[in-house]
Amino acid sequence: MSQDIELDHVTMRFGALTAVSDVNLTIPAGEFFSFLGPSGCGKTTILRMVSGFMEPTSGAIRIGGKDMAGIGPNKRPTALIFQNLALFPLMTVAENIGFGLEVRGVASTDRRKRVKQLLELVALPDTADKKVTELSGGQRQRIAIARALAVEPAVLLLDEPLSALDLKLRQHMRSELRDIQKRTGVTFIYITHDQGEALTMSDRIGVMSRGVLQQVGDGRAVYDDPASAFVASFVGETNRFTGRVIAATGGRAAIDTPAGKMIGRNPRDLREGDQAILFVRPERVRAADGAAENNVIDSRVSHQEFEGAFVNIFLEPVQGRPIVFQTANAGNGPGWEEGAAARVSFRPEDAVVLPPSDDIE
Amino acid sequence: MSEVLRRYGPVLTAVIVALCAFWVVMLVVLPQLLMIDFSLRPSLPPSRVGGPDDVYTVQNYVTLWNNTIHRSIFLQTIWASALVTALTFAVCYPVAYFMAQVAKPKTLPLMILLLVIPFWINELLRTFAWYIILAFNGPLNQALVGLGLIDQPIRFLGSPAGVIVGMVYVYILFMVFPLYNAIESLDRNQIEAARDLGSGWLRIHRRIVIPHAKPGIAVGCIMTFMLAAGSYAVPALLGGPSSRWFTEIIYNWFFEGGNWNQGAAYAFILLVLCVGFILGMMRLFKVGLTDVAK
Numbered sequence A: 001m002s003q004d005i006e007l008d009h010v011t012m013r014f015g016a017l018t019a020v021s022d023v024n025l026t027i028p029a030g031e032f033f034s035f036l037g038p039s040g041c042g043k044t045t046i047l048r049m050v051s052g053f054m055e056p057t058s059g060a061i062r063i064g065g066k067d068m069a070g071i072g073p074n075k076r077p078t079a080l081i082f083q084n085l086a087l088f089p090l091m092t093v094a095e096n097i098g099f100g101l102e103v104r105g106v107a108s109t110d111r112r113k114r115v116k117q118l119l120e121l122v123a124l125p126d127t128a129d130k131k132v133t134e135l136s137g138g139q140r141q142r143i144a145i146a147r148a149l150a151v152e153p154a155v156l157l158l159d160e161p162l163s164a165l166d167l168k169l170r171q172h173m174r175s176e177l178r179d180i181q182k183r184t185g186v187t188f189i190y191i192t193h194d195q196g197e198a199l200t201m202s203d204r205i206g207v208m209s210r211g212v213l214q215q216v217g218d219g220r221a222v223y224d225d226p227a228s229a230f231v232a233s234f235v236g237e238t239n240r241f242t243g244r245v246i247a248a249t250g251g252r253a254a255i256d257t258p259a260g261k262m263i264g265r266n267p268r269d270l271r272e273g274d275q276a277i278l279f280v281r282p283e284r285v286r287a288a289d290g291a292a293e294n295n296v297i298d299s300r301v302s303h304q305e306f307e308g309a310f311v312n313i314f315l316e317p318v319q320g321r322p323i324v325f326q327t328a329n330a331g332n333g334p335g336w337e338e339g340a341a342a343r344v345s346f347r348p349e350d351a352v353v354l355p356p357s358d359d360i361e
Numbered sequence B: 001m002s003e004v005l006r007r008y009g010p011v012l013t014a015v016i017v018a019l020c021a022f023w024v025v026m027l028v029v030l031p032q033l034l035m036i037d038f039s040l041r042p043s044l045p046p047s048r049v050g051g052p053d054d055v056y057t058v059q060n061y062v063t064l065w066n067n068t069i070h071r072s073i074f075l076q077t078i079w080a081s082a083l084v085t086a087l088t089f090a091v092c093y094p095v096a097y098f099m100a101q102v103a104k105p106k107t108l109p110l111m112i113l114l115l116v117i118p119f120w121i122n123e124l125l126r127t128f129a130w131y132i133i134l135a136f137n138g139p140l141n142q143a144l145v146g147l148g149l150i151d152q153p154i155r156f157l158g159s160p161a162g163v164i165v166g167m168v169y170v171y172i173l174f175m176v177f178p179l180y181n182a183i184e185s186l187d188r189n190q191i192e193a194a195r196d197l198g199s200g201w202l203r204i205h206r207r208i209v210i211p212h213a214k215p216g217i218a219v220g221c222i223m224t225f226m227l228a229a230g231s232y233a234v235p236a237l238l239g240g241p242s243s244r245w246f247t248e249i250i251y252n253w254f255f256e257g258g259n260w261n262q263g264a265a266y267a268f269i270l271l272v273l274c275v276g277f278i279l280g281m282m283r284l285f286k287v288g289l290t291d292v293a294k
Ligand SMILES: Nc1ncnc2c1ncn2[C@@H]1O[C@H](COP(=O)(O)OP(=O)(O)OP(=O)(O)O)[C@@H](O)[C@H]1O
Pocket: A014, A017, A019, A037, A038, A039, A040, A041, A042, A043, A044, A045, A046, A193
């Protein structure tokens, strides 16, 4: 019985600082929703307001249609998984998981049965009598999830739960989490500053900057159709060209950059004369063939980075900022020599022109 | 040890070890041994010390057993000290919890200062302050009568209540700071996690905070108990004939009865039984010595 969550003009101020600014959002029941944003953008603050540890300065939070104002964290249908997990070190694994049930007065035999089921759910059936301190990082992670699920929350809130794990384990836990979410059908609100995590796991992502929810959409929308300069530069790698709009027609805008005239999509309807930034992903930049007529850049290869599946090639244009682009590692050796002249281009539909903002560096 | 040797060299290490040994032997072991020796000999006039009558005997210890008044005062002292410890804990736990987990970083130094300032004053003077407060015509009685809570002033002084109140006050710091240290080291997320799982405050304290703070609680209780059982000034000032403390009897043996041997035996019994009592309590509450040493 998962439930939906509604944030209705939610604002949180700490003195002069606005940590969360007028967030409007509805998360349907059973969704895996991620908040993605840099450190200090207000992600934890949102989570603490949903779980009841803080009351918003203004606005309302509704869970399953019910206004949560004045309802304490112990009375809300949410369960929070803390950034540091906050397992109880003096209790055994079974006591940890059973704590929420103990609070609810569940008899000890039923409790044991339920703990056993949960341990099976998180694939750690033989750890019931172990001390929490005897477990590995990934195992603790799963115990924390089991402890939170034990109280059958309508909404599970996760605050960067994987940030302490090593890369391999993190990747494993990603699919594990996704799997548990699918099986239980509980609404997940997941916080992360790792865009890879957000893109791979979530049904939808909310990208935040300085307390403002910049864009909400699925991974593809956020990556391919960024709504703001911040989203474009925060989610994934990107090349940037700054300039002034010299022509805007038919959903396209042309801007005048140090590297020459560049054309891209114009979702924000910039007008001629506006300051603008054109963003294009490294994997959309390619070697210019004879047919290319737009967005051609003459440059020189400065160096390259071998990443395994692909190679990053860094270019020093005749004019303007360095550019990076990616080529797949097709197994035919290095095709680009350092110092060699390179002529690259990208299609206008692969680039997006957005107004500048001061939250990108 | 090898660490000390490496850091300070053989000469300095030898000096350090010698000083420590001197301190332990001269100031701790030797006086205690002398006291034990005293307690096992009869009290004799100086001329007969070392004579044929000066033999080892447990007579001084048997005295306490046979003297019903002393025995009951002894038991009362242990019992009242336990009560003082429990009350001090009850008073200090909320204060320590507030300082450690609730108080804002800005108000914390102020709170600590307010707690500590009274203790810059000599223990005797502080006890006198309570003497004034608790007096028959003192402010406490006036306030209670004024509020209509009681019809007649209560005679606090000379009663066990007065002694216990005075002691709780005198030993507050010895309880607050160990508790504060222990609770302060508890990750606040633990409390929030318990709360998030639906727990009420009572259960949070019972299941999360107190188990975590147990070593601090043990330290605070041991100190308070030992200090209370060995206290002299407070019972002497605030107590009366009905609330005599065992230390007063020891004092009397030494300085009024002039019987040091008997006094030493009493003092030694008090020490041993206090230690025994503490070890028993530690076992009861499942606290290990290593926990306390932390
Ligand atoms: N209790 C508080 N009092 C005052 N300021 C606070 C409080 N909690 C958070 N802030 C401020 O609000 C802003 C947002 O904090 P928040 O913890 O939500 O960030 P975050 O997005 O979770 O960052 P991170 O990724 O580093 O955890 C920060 O500038 C922080 O300093």
